[in-house]
Amino acid sequence: MANIIVTGATGTIGRRVVEGLIDRGASPALLTRNPASAPGGAEVLTGSFEDADSLGRAFAGKDTVVLITPANARADEQAARAIDAAEAAGVRKLVRISALKADPDGPTDNTRQHGRTEAKLAATKLTTVILRPHFFMQNLFMALPTILAQGKIFFGVGDGKLGLVDTRDVSDAAVVAATTDTFDGGTFELTGPASVDYHAVAAAVGRALGREVGYVPVPPEAVAETVRSFGADDWTAGILRDYCAAYARGFGDFVTENVQRITGHAPRSIDDFAREVLAPASRSAA
Numbered sequence: 001m002a003n004i005i006v007t008g009a010t011g012t013i014g015r016r017v018v019e020g021l022i023d024r025g026a027s028p029a030l031l032t033r034n035p036a037s038a039p040g041g042a043e044v045l046t047g048s049f050e051d052a053d054s055l056g057r058a059f060a061g062k063d064t065v066v067l068i069t070p071a072n073a074r075a076d077e078q079a080a081r082a083i084d085a086a087e088a089a090g091v092r093k094l095v096r097i098s099a100l101k102a103d104p105d106g107p108t109d110n111t112r113q114h115g116r117t118e119a120k121l122a123a124t125k126l127t128t129v130i131l132r133p134h135f136f137m138q139n140l141f142m143a144l145p146t147i148l149a150q151g152k153i154f155f156g157v158g159d160g161k162l163g164l165v166d167t168r169d170v171s172d173a174a175v176v177a178a179t180t181d182t183f184d185g186g187t188f189e190l191t192g193p194a195s196v197d198y199h200a201v202a203a204a205v206g207r208a209l210g211r212e213v214g215y216v217p218v219p220p221e222a223v224a225e226t227v228r229s230f231g232a233d234d235w236t237a238g239i240l241r242d243y244c245a246a247y248a249r250g251f252g253d254f255v256t257e258n259v260q261r262i263t264g265h266a267p268r269s270i271d272d273f274a275r276e277v278l279a280p281a282s283r284s285a286a
Helices: 012-023 052-059 075-089 109-122 137-150 167-179 198-209 220-229 234-248 258-263 270-285
Strands: 004-007 029-032 043-046 064-067 093-097 127-133 152-155 187-190 214-217
Touching: 004 012, 012 167, 029 052, 043 052, 052 075, 064 075, 064 167, 075 093, 075 109, 093 109, 093 167, 109 127, 109 234, 127 167, 137 152, 137 198, 137 270, 152 198, 152 220, 167 187, 167 258, 187 258, 198 214, 198 270, 220 234
Parallel strands: 004 029, 004 064, 029 043, 064 093, 093 127, 127 187, 152 214
Antiparallel strands: none
């Protein structure tokens, strides 16, 4: 099996990618600035996106890179360093976790960053697989405090519908993309099985928790102010505000069959997520 390294492997998606690669019989390496938080079972290499030399050392001798960068104001610069290092090291293939409808002219800075990164990849000789996940179901954890305290989800997408995706499905798709050649050269938007509004999301959460949960639409700027109060920086607050505004206009109202196509299993629904992930977390937090 290909010699694979995963960046961003201590995050939600990356950690499951490493676990999935191990389950498929691979012996992956991972690159992290914090080895103590790395998942077990993989070769751990210390480095960062800010240190080009560490990227070069980590990618030396590797066939495939699964490139995950955390969302931040410099993610495109970090990805560019990693891509340059991969090319210089002779890496054959790069699986990129990108963003929904990535485009240099997109409606959020995150969308634009990933659009620039995809353009850079297209100019290389690397074999690529681009995975563009929709808004994560796991983002509902931001609403868990008000769900538990008030039975309410306050969010800024109006009545817009979204093809929300579970990060578990994103990780599963990345594992397949890294370990087979079937999807080489492709770009895939990853969604859940249905495009739903947040009234339906709240209803699914309520079913999983066995209580009434409602959705209260608020202005996108109110969402930004709330996450700032929790410690988010201005960039993070700004992209969340801009995503909310875009979703309210219908930017996310679509689904694809790509999770099924790549992984061979149906995408998890919002009911699946609420029952399997959010409900257990709510019991721990209560």
